[in-house]
Amino acid sequence: MHKFNIDFMGNRRIMFGISLTLIAISIAALAFRGLQFGVEFKGGTVINVANAKGVSQAEMANAVAAAGIKDASVQTAVVNGQTGFIIRTSVTDPATANGDAQKAAAELNKTTVRIPAGDFQVTTIGPGWGKSVTNAALIALAVSLLAILLYVSIRFEYKMSVTAILALVHDILITLGIYALIGYEVTPNTVAALLAVLGYSLYDTIVVFHRIKENSQGLVKQSFMSMANESINQVLVRSINTSLTSLIPVVVLLIFGGPTLKDYALALTIGLISGAYSSIGVAAPIYAMWKEREPKYAALAKKFAKA
DSSP, X not given: OOOOOOOTTTTHHHHHHHHHHHHHHHHHHHHHTOOEEOHHHHOEEEEEEOSOTTOOHHHHHHHHHHTTOOSOEEEEEEETTEEEEEEEESOOOHHHHHHHHHHHHHHHXXXXXXXXXXXXXXXXXXXXXXXXXXXXXXXXXXXXXXXXXXXXXXXXXXXXXXXXXXXXHHHHHHHHXXXXXXXXXXXXXXXXXXXXXXXXXXXXXXXXXXXXXXXXXXXXXXXXXXXXXXXXXXXXXXXXXXXXXXXXXXXXXXXXXXXXXXXXXXXXXXXXXXXXXXXXXXXXXXXXXHHTTSHHHHHHHHHHXXX
């Protein structure tokens, strides 16, 4: 197996610079553009149109506009195993939503296309339910981070758990920042993908930390920073292979999946790339710098460190 000898620790300032730049852009995008939440979070109506073979997205969008439905988005989708559409609106009143669906069907049927009104399936989500979904998502995220903090603290040490959490926050911020930057809608699928990203990113970080912990036993003839750098190089092939095998099917899903699947795949793709980077470029360098403040490793750094 090929062994790498990349000076990650020596180039840590460059990696920190990259991360800080991405985080700054992400925070700016979140502050000035904000996230576009789906109807599941803010309330609204989802109209699933089945049996729409032969209808173009433009034709459906024109019918929706002609029906007087405001703030509507139209996406192609597979509905009940058939070619169809998903129409999302901000309407939260069920009666109004059903009336809008009937009007859209009537407008569409003025053309040569005939889709029965019964194929317009209306689901209305009230703002109260959307708020409960938002709260549940935030609780799930908070509980996940707390569980990770406790597990890593017990399994390794608290310094590893804190730096692991920093890497996870790095990944989540960048993912959400890209969503805000491109204006992509945040749905429950996005939240599910973010939780999955926590697992993938943590796995990469734990692999690196485990090797650092093994190599730090009885460390006497080199600095902690140098040993940590060797540890990263020792597991680099494993990290690359794991990341690629995880990323390939997700990218394929992003390219060829429908709109619903793309909601999940986009967040997962961004998170996997960021997670693979943060375990090496964020978590490990911060942890090594923190450890070298301990008297034992500070003495070794003074004696053996190259820089």
